[in-house]
Amino acid sequence: MQSDTRLRTLFNPDSVAVIGASRNPGKLGHVVLANLVGAGYRGKLFPVNPAGGEILGLKTYSAINRLPHSPDLAVVVLPRQDVLRTLDELAEARVGAVCVITAGFRETGRDGFELEMRMADLARRKNITLLGPNSLGLINTECGLNATIAQAMPARGSIGFFSQSGALCSAILDWADGEGVGFSKFVSLGNKAALSEADVLEALGDDPDTRVIIGYLESVDDGEKFLRKARAVTGTKPVIMIKAGTTPSGARATSSHTGSMAGSLVASTAAFRQAGIIEMHDLEALFDLARAFSEQPLPKGPNLTVITNSGGPGILAADACEGAGLNLARPSQKTLQILTEALPPFAAIYNPIDIIGDARADRYRATLEAVAQDEITHAILVLLTPTASAEIEATAQAIIDTAKACDKPVFACFMGHERIKPGRDMLLAAGIPCYAYPEPAIRAISSMLAHYRWLNRPYPVEVCFRRDKGKAEHVIAKARRIGLQELPFADAMSVAAAYELPVPETRLVRTSDQAVRAAKKLGYPVALKIVSPHIQSRADVGGVAIDLHTPRDVRDAWLDITSRTQRKRPDAYIAGCLVQTMGPIKAREVEVRFTQDPQFGPLLSFCLAGPLSEMLGDVSYRLAPLTLQDAQDIIREIRSFPLLRGARGEEPVNLTAIEDILLSMSQLATDFPGIQEAVLSPVLVNAEGAFVSDLRLTIG
Amino acid sequence: MQSDTRLRTLFNPDSVAVIGASRNPGKLGHVVLANLVGAGYRGKLFPVNPAGGEILGLKTYSAINRLPHSPDLAVVVLPRQDVLRTLDELAEARVGAVCVITAGFRETGRDGFELEMRMADLARRKNITLLGPNSLGLINTECGLNATIAQAMPARGSIGFFSQSGALCSAILDWADGEGVGFSKFVSLGNKAALSEADVLEALGDDPDTRVIIGYLESVDDGEKFLRKARAVTGTKPVIMIKAGTTPSGARATSSHTGSMAGSLVASTAAFRQAGIIEMHDLEALFDLARAFSEQPLPKGPNLTVITNSGGPGILAADACEGAGLNLARPSQKTLQILTEALPPFAAIYNPIDIIGDARADRYRATLEAVAQDEITHAILVLLTPTASAEIEATAQAIIDTAKACDKPVFACFMGHERIKPGRDMLLAAGIPCYAYPEPAIRAISSMLAHYRWLNRPYPVEVCFRRDKGKAEHVIAKARRIGLQELPFADAMSVAAAYELPVPETRLVRTSDQAVRAAKKLGYPVALKIVSPHIQSRADVGGVAIDLHTPRDVRDAWLDITSRTQRKRPDAYIAGCLVQTMGPIKAREVEVRFTQDPQFGPLLSFCLAGPLSEMLGDVSYRLAPLTLQDAQDIIREIRSFPLLRGARGEEPVNLTAIEDILLSMSQLATDFPGIQEAVLSPVLVNAEGAFVSDLRLTIG
Structure with a gap:
């Protein structure tokens, strides 16, 4: 965590105080302390509780100002009304980082929101790194720091995780525990009063223990900052995220949950894409990808080779490739030759390579070896169904050996449950993603290819345009002064012209005679368009006539347009019409x-x-x-x-x-x-x- | 299986002969017999092997004509070259049903295809119910019949399954074994030489032990028959299917796998929809749905209530509802009142109902009871994340009790792994689908709603149109006689007119003078269209002019159209132009x-x-x-x-x-x-x- 010494204090504290430590195992103030002790944290621990004494065998201090020295990190687990005062005391004691677990702030309404604002303000003034409030806490497996109220400590690993939902953190820790997935850092952002997703993302980006970053967000506070930081991070490691609340129903649920605005789906999707973030829409996909990215190299191109012992799953894999940007390329001539010799006559040697139902492990191994050395192939997916002949563990071993010996990503899909379990366990232990169905495997490979392409994208060319900014400024300021919401058409045209947009020449006229005169000046053909401050879309009221070639055309059109507009929008004030030069007709x-x-x-x-x-x-x-x-x-x-x-x-x-x-x-x-x-x-x-x-x- | 006595013989035989039974445990001829014995089949078993003697303690017959009496079902596990001859012997012995496990027919090329055709022909002539060849076999759990070469016998249950992929059957049996999912019938269709998906679907539809049917198909042989049978079945039970090979890549893989044509995605999707079949595109969804349908009642409307102890998953559920046709309806006034009293002040009482992170089981129970009696709600989804306060088993019990007491479908999503496992196991054992993520739960509820709507759709109104079929017949026959591929425009218009389609009046003309005369007769305005046997789309060559009001317009258009067409398609023979009455301009x-x-x-x-x-x-x-x-x-x-x-x-x-x-x-x-x-x-x-x-x- 080189990026910011303040964040280094948060993640790598030499000492941690638990403010509100409790003797009662049912209290969160006890859970945090127990987690810190249980995870084997090697720094100093200072429980703070007015009653003093001992908790979990640790000397307990009755107040912050009684601590032997200032701790690097303080975890606050107090009733809401005591948090602000405590933060002040911690500032006095020159504590560098504070994690507030206490809930009941922004998410509960106006009072909580104001209290939270005051905390954020205090943290800013006193230069405290503030995580939360309403955070589940944070974990750094590298130094055995588990400053959370969660029920499990994950294994060490290379996945860095941050989440705006605390409960989701609990679920993920429990899932990781069962699946044997390890984490480097684990951060529950809480209400993000001070420390934002952008700060944490940057810190994880700089963290040498983190190879893959996954995140769950419901809102982004400073989009511009987030994007800037994210773009820097995705240049070195994959960032996979869910942005929840992107549908109208989801957005309603978000605002009632966090009191924050979810923003539009299209904006966040555009933002993620431009920052090179891989966006997922469900949790299963998020975890599948985290694993795949942390364990396998990136495919260097779209050519996927599928090896299967049964046709059906091969077809399903092929179906899934469509639209995923992956290509079931035909193997090289050399590979085809090897396969023809190695496989029985009814095998399909193209792609998917179907080594058919009676295949034992040796047939998998021979095929894998041929495919691994084939330069056409960028990634390999091995499908196995537990047929009578299937040698599940030996096949897993062949896959593991192949993956070790080549620099291409290798994925497996072992279909079934009990019988394939030993093989699946071997593969997962060896760092080969193994799925129950072909579709998620294809999805993972496709996302890894997208990240490879992001890393190898052309260097971005920034473009700066010649423009008359001063003129545009002048026009806009004038409109603002007279309280306009929308620029009058002629003014909008001036702004456009100042930015060298190819706009037509235009005259505003108030009678059909003026229109005919203007048309003559501009040169036929012309277009005629209704002008009214009350009409947004001229086309909707039939207020546009184009391709007018003669004065007669102009007069007819004038009558048409104005009468139609008056009929459709009797309330609208009609200021006149615009006469314009015409763009190309065939366009x-x-x-x-x-x-x-x-x-x-x-x-x-x-x-x-x-x-x-x-x-x-x-x-x-x-x-x-x-x-x-x-x-x-x-x-x-x-x-x-x-x-x-x-x-x-x-x-x-x-x-x-x-x-x-x-x-x-x-x-x-x-x-x-x-x-x-x-x-x-x-x-x-x-x-x-x-x-x-x-x-x-x-x-x- | 009332539908067809022949199929009854296949699924409920009183005696089974295994032709090609083997002493060698490595041979399929041994596996089938061992499976039959192992599953506790209560009918008579006749192993047939030229060597005679005993296999697995059963008296073995040296030939089919040595059997003590004719068996109901014969399972054939012989080398390919012996199958046809054996089928003949079985016909002689008046065996009603034959399952051919032997592979190497249609899927291997021309020779195999012809052999298969001869088998099918023989079966038809001798009135034998023929399953396969290249079938994995079939299972009827109700009578302990496991006539397969698979490795596992599923538990009894209410899911009927058929599959065109044998290997997929193995995977599914293994999966079902691990997940504790039971089946009623299990059929591997093989190459469908005689018995088709439509036959099996019908039989499962009539089977009182089957409540839900799931199927995997790569091709449909007689679409019309399949649809007719399917429509009858879906009127009484849900049919959930995957049609593989629906993308170009998948179709290529299919044809190399089965030698059959995959057909178009849009046609099969339309077919499934019109037959009320629920179409899925991945296996995971297929199984999720099979379980949900077999265990829960259908929702009677779109209103889903989500109860959660954490905001994040609630938002993800809400996001998933969008586009799934589900509606997070606001609870009734009465329910809101109950919730206001029962829940803490920071809980969200609308929908999703967020009973917040410190919720214990009693809060879940109170909320569930209120929601279950709310007439607005049609379905309930309970989300749980393993927070520190979560009471996982007691919450599972509350869900089970609620589901028992109400007639609405209840679904659960317990997120995590080890900690939530006891709760998940309780729910699954009680028949409540429990998912690891919100998205598949929403997908299942959405499909169940679709099936409810299918069952309650308006009675279909068949429409028969007045038409002059004879006239159309005459026109088409004439075109055929002179070898045309496409009807000349005027003839096409006659056919359309015979079917009372609103077509314009039309004259074919060869000069601009003729065009002007025709226009006068038809009445202005008219349209002018190029006529050439070599031009498919007139618009693409600029061969259409519309809204012609004067003879001058017609002459100009004639020149425009013909010269443009000649320029764009110098090779095309221009037969003239059509003059037509105009349809409405504003349309x-x-x-x-x-x-x-x-x-x-x-x-x-x-x-x-x-x-x-x-x-x-x-x-x-x-x-x-x-x-x-x-x-x-x-x-x-x-x-x-x-x-x-x-x-x-x-x-x-x-x-x-x-x-x-x-x-x-x-x-x-x-x-x-x-x-x-x-x-x-x-x-x-x-x-x-x-x-x-x-x-x-x-x-x-």
Whole structure:
């Protein structure tokens, strides 16, 4: 834990005081002390209890100011009303780190929230590292520190874990105990009054005992900081996380549970992806992955070879590969030759390699050896069903030997229960992930490949755009001064122009005569659009006419648009119409947008214009600022991208023009956090270039 | 097994002969006999081996014609080359049912395939019930019949199982052994030379010992028969199935494994849905569900109440409810009152009900009792994490007592491993599904709700349409006679008209002058469409012009269309253009289509017209014939349905008009299996009605 000496004190204290230590085994103040003693903590332990005496054979101090010297870490297990005062005393005693186990703060309402704020404030002023309150505690297996109220001490291992849910910590400790999974550090974040997920993540990133980090979060307090720290950590070790409360039902449950806002799923998913965090949506997957990452090397490519003694599970594995980015590549000619000689005639030597039901361990071994040396293969999955001929332990041994001798990740799936147990136990003991079904194995390999690609991604290219920030500032400030929520269209256009977005030339007119004159000036064809402060989406009220070629067209359109709008929205004040130069007629229509996410800041989105994209969830997201790679990826990520690339014999559109718009928007969002939402829709794009046909800017 | 006396003989034989019984414990011919003896089969056993003597203390016969009387069932475990001859001898001896365990038939290539066909033919002629070949065997726990080469005999239970993969059977038996799951019947289908999945499904449906049926299939031989039988069975018991090989990778693996065609995912998914089969995609889910269905009553509605002692898992459960069709309904006023009194002030009394981390069993019990009597709740899920205060066994008991006293399904999720094990064991023993994570519990409840709804679906309304079948027949026969693959447009229109589809009036013209004359006759506005036998999609070559109001428009369009088509497809012969009456200009465009699936017959699909629907997977499917309900559902199932219902202030389109088109198409597909594909696209639909603007009919 080099990152921060304050966190080093928290995780590696030379002495620990338990404030509120109790003689009564039913009390949490007893459990903490017993855990510290039981886990074999080698530093000094100071129980503090007004009654003094001895607890668990340890001399007990009646007050903090009676301690022989200032402890590095104090664990507070007192009634809520005593915590703030105690924190003050600990500050007096110059204690470096405090873990508050006591609950009843932010999560219980206004009083608790205020008390918690005062604690956080005190910790900040006195430079105390404060974990919690409402924390289950923390564990460092490396120095035998178990400062928790949990029921079990995990074995030493290379998984670092942090969680915003304390109860989940209990469950995980119990699970780890049963499964024989070890941890390096184990941190229950509690209410995160001071120490945040970002701090702990950074500390685990710097911890030499931690190879894999897993985390459970319900909220992120400072998204920007979290992302920055996470991006640094994921460059050296995998970070696998669940963000709970990402659905409407889940978000409601979260806010009633923690009193914190869950934020939007898309923002946190974009954040995780841009930070290289592997996001999972259920606990089983989280643990499967933690194990796989901590035990196996990363696959260096997508080619998975499946070896099986039965067709059915092989097919299920193949089904699972689809959509997981894995490829059942055909083995090399040399491997095929070896397999043809080694396997019976009815075996399937392609991939999945089906060595058929009467296979004994030698057939597995011969196949494994051939596949392990095949350069085409990046990862190996061995499936076994307990057929009459199956030699379960000998097969496990063949897998273990192969994994030792090659640098490719090797996974096993032994299906069944009692009969396969000895083999499964051997594999797990040897660090080979062994699953009960093919699907989770495929999922783990797929995530490890994603992490390999993250580590080997191109160096991010930061882009800075030429822009007239001062002009945009001026326009926005003016709108703010007169209390506008949304920039008038012409002003929005000025801002866009200042950021070199390809916008049309525009005139605001109030009569059809003015419209015809403006059209003549701009040059035909033109578009005509209704202007009303009360109408958000012009298309919805039929307030747009395009491709007007003659004065007659303009007059007809004026009549159409204004009468239709008045009919549909009789309440709306109509300020006039805009006359605009036209973008290309034959063009795809896309939409570029950003909003401000409360947790992660400006969130850009890209999709095809029109209601279908959102309805069918075909929208891609990135947090600003975008790198060049981000701008390229966000376009290619939508499933309807083939339409832009030129499906069905059409010309591809100018993708660089869209990238430029995305990068300008990223710059605008970063320059002006006060812009709540910006929508460019539709943006017309064809082979020549892009053209922002309409836009809307909303300010705070 | 009332359905079929032949199957009764297979599952409940009074005597079993093992042809190829062996003295050598390493041989399958020994394993089968040992399994029969070991499982305590109470009927007569006749080992058959040319050497005679005794095996496992049983008198062994040297040949089939030496048996004291004809056995009900013969299990054949001989080398491949002896099987056909033996089958003949068994037929001579009037054996009713034969299970062939021997492998090496269809799955090994042409020779094996032909041998298998001859066996199937013999069985048909001699009226033998033939299971296999390449079967692992079958089990009936009710009469202690274990005629398999598997390693374990499952306990008695209410789950009936059939599988096309023998090795998977081994894995499942081993798993069931470890988990204490019981089976009623257990059938390894093998190559399905004679006895098919449909036969076995029907038999399990009629079996009074079977409450839940689970199955694993790689192919369906006679889709129509399977569906008919399945629909009958799912009306009385749940059928849960995996269809493997549904992805391209999986399909490749399937065909190399079984030599059978996997068929399309969408067809089998549509088939399963229309037959009320619950489709799963992984084995874990299959088993989770089998257990849940066999042990708990069905929820009578979507309202799930979650009780938890920790916020985090509650949030994860809430997240999982989203999209699972479950609803975390607010408890009734009465329940809220009880909870307010019974729970501490910081508890969350809404849903999830968080009784917080210091909850003991009494708090669980009080909450459970309140929720169980609440009429709003249809199902209960109890989450427990092993906090310091958790009373695991007493809580399990409270759950068991509640489940006994109420008719709602009760599920548990005890998170952890060693500490929660005693509670988990108690729950499982009492028939309460207990999961390690919230997500699979939610998935099980969701599937049970779907089955409840299936059982309570409205009575299907069969629709028969007025149509001129003879006319369509005549047109199609004529096209066939002259060797056409696709009906000429005008003929396709006649067929459509014969089925009362709302098609435009159409004239085929060869010059622009003819086009103008035709337009005048039909009445403006008209559409103009290129006609070429070489062009499938007119829109792709720019071969369509619509909304032509004047002769001038028609002439311009003629020039545009023909020159554009010639430029894009210089190879295409242009037969002329069609002049058509126009459908409504302001309309949504949808697409109705059918194709012939090799396994399940005519498959109808519905989506919005345009490339996005297919690209984004927003297409819904049903197999013909459609009921009225099917026609209504297929429209409402697409995610973009809101656009048809009238999103954003627009009028809804005439859905009945689309339903009529779907039902006509269903009738056409059923009447003419020879029509390979029919595409109506676009179908224009607005508030008034629907109009088939273009169509294409492909014949065999």
